[in-house]
Amino acid sequence: MTRTLPLILLALLAQGWTTRTHADENAKLPTPQEMKKWIDAELDRDLRLWYPLSVDTQHGGYHSIIDRDWTLQPYETKGIVQQARMAWVAAEVALRRPEWRAELTPVALNGLRFLKDSMWDKKYGGFYWEVKADGTPLTDSNSEMKHAYGISFAIYGLANVYRLTGDKDALNLAVETFRWLDKHGYDRKNGGYIEAFYRDGTPMLASPADRPDVVKGKTRELLGCKSMNTHLHLLEAYTELYKVWKDDTLRARLEELLVIMRDKVTTWPGAMRQFFRADWTPAATFVSFGHDIECAYLMEEALEVLGRPEDAATLKVCKDMVDHSLEFGFDYKYGGFFYDGATFGAPADTTKFWWVQAEGLNTLSRMYLRYGETRYYRDFVLQWDFLSKHILDAEYGGWYPVTDADGANPRGLDSRFSQVTRGLEKAHLWKTAYHEVRALLNVSDTLEKIIAKEKK
Numbered sequence: 001m002t003r004t005l006p007l008i009l010l011a012l013l014a015q016g017w018t019t020r021t022h023a024d025e026n027a028k029l030p031t032p033q034e035m036k037k038w039i040d041a042e043l044d045r046d047l048r049l050w051y052p053l054s055v056d057t058q059h060g061g062y063h064s065i066i067d068r069d070w071t072l073q074p075y076e077t078k079g080i081v082q083q084a085r086m087a088w089v090a091a092e093v094a095l096r097r098p099e100w101r102a103e104l105t106p107v108a109l110n111g112l113r114f115l116k117d118s119m120w121d122k123k124y125g126g127f128y129w130e131v132k133a134d135g136t137p138l139t140d141s142n143s144e145m146k147h148a149y150g151i152s153f154a155i156y157g158l159a160n161v162y163r164l165t166g167d168k169d170a171l172n173l174a175v176e177t178f179r180w181l182d183k184h185g186y187d188r189k190n191g192g193y194i195e196a197f198y199r200d201g202t203p204m205l206a207s208p209a210d211r212p213d214v215v216k217g218k219t220r221e222l223l224g225c226k227s228m229n230t231h232l233h234l235l236e237a238y239t240e241l242y243k244v245w246k247d248d249t250l251r252a253r254l255e256e257l258l259v260i261m262r263d264k265v266t267t268w269p270g271a272m273r274q275f276f277r278a279d280w281t282p283a284a285t286f287v288s289f290g291h292d293i294e295c296a297y298l299m300e301e302a303l304e305v306l307g308r309p310e311d312a313a314t315l316k317v318c319k320d321m322v323d324h325s326l327e328f329g330f331d332y333k334y335g336g337f338f339y340d341g342a343t344f345g346a347p348a349d350t351t352k353f354w355w356v357q358a359e360g361l362n363t364l365s366r367m368y369l370r371y372g373e374t375r376y377y378r379d380f381v382l383q384w385d386f387l388s389k390h391i392l393d394a395e396y397g398g399w400y401p402v403t404d405a406d407g408a409n410p411r412g413l414d415s416r417f418s419q420v421t422r423g424l425e426k427a428h429l430w431k432t433a434y435h436e437v438r439a440l441l442n443v444s445d446t447l448e449k450i451i452a453k454e455k456k
Helices: 007-014 032-050 080-096 098-119 148-165 168-185 228-242 248-265 289-306 312-329 354-371 374-391 434-455
Strands: 077-079 130-132 347-349
Touching: 032 374, 032 434, 077 080, 077 098, 080 098, 080 148, 080 434, 098 148, 098 168, 148 168, 148 228, 168 228, 168 248, 228 248, 228 289, 248 289, 248 312, 289 312, 289 354, 312 354, 354 374, 354 434
Parallel strands: none
Antiparallel strands: 077 130
């Protein structure tokens, strides 16, 4: 099946860029029942590797670095993104898989305690970006940055721990965090959020002269800009919080974030811009295929929580983003989504990241459930085929961080994304169980709905 391209791409085709096709259009596809069996087996294996190993029983929270063979390694810091994601995962699995509830409820509460006791700034409020491994602050200086991206995951994790346990400390801290961010970061003129702050909540709109590096891991964007990535995860976090706290201001912010992601961040023909000025004037940037397909899922989820799951305008944008990513970012030779590229044309970075493959698997299954188009199921099967053969570590279990386009040369994240350079760590500040476990949970449940639908 050859994909039909817009006429404006004829020049690209003339230069030798060709459409991608399925390797074997007539190949017999595994049934949804077979796919669910494989997905469930991988979910069970993955969870047994992460827990209880990842739990830091001495200092609280979760260990930062776990090697390829699942041995714990020394580390200097713990990060808010990592800690909050791991708390969310423990709570989500316990909520959706009763057989794990007894084991993972204490794990989720362990995350709550570390967030509350060690990562929350008791002097100024808000969450530190990083703390020392034992939970003590890195510095008492006001120049220590806080970031809306990290804070979004704190809200995300805390709300889910509350949904599982009913522990009021989790809800109260999630609400206090939302109010802290809304007070210091909400842009009442242009909408959306300022993203970076000094420790006391003062917006950080330019890199301080004595801190050219500013925040480890959050320096790719210019301070003072708004980013797709932060607002995507604020949408995710506010969706989670609204499940348990039906506040009018929160709902208004969630509705606004949905419109921002749909109408300002996403543009024709279904791709998200990455960076913006304060007034949402877009910058010329690349397309991140993984974020586009993840956003399609998160916007659908937000619609469900807001009580309007069939919002046609938003669902059209979701479909456009998935179709665009398949057109320009999917590898029909080997399977898997590439990392990034231009809006039209061949991908720029053909490496394949674990989190992109997880999000692709999740969203493709949902697209088939919603639209029933065989092409989405074929792409879903091809996605799983690549992931299961090349991203999953056959020897030790778990997921490799990155591979080449053909699945060869598994390796760790490079210096653009992480301070960790040793190689194939299964866990570090930017790699947790979050993407893979969420995807496997969602895909398993989606396949169950597909099986039930096909029986009718």
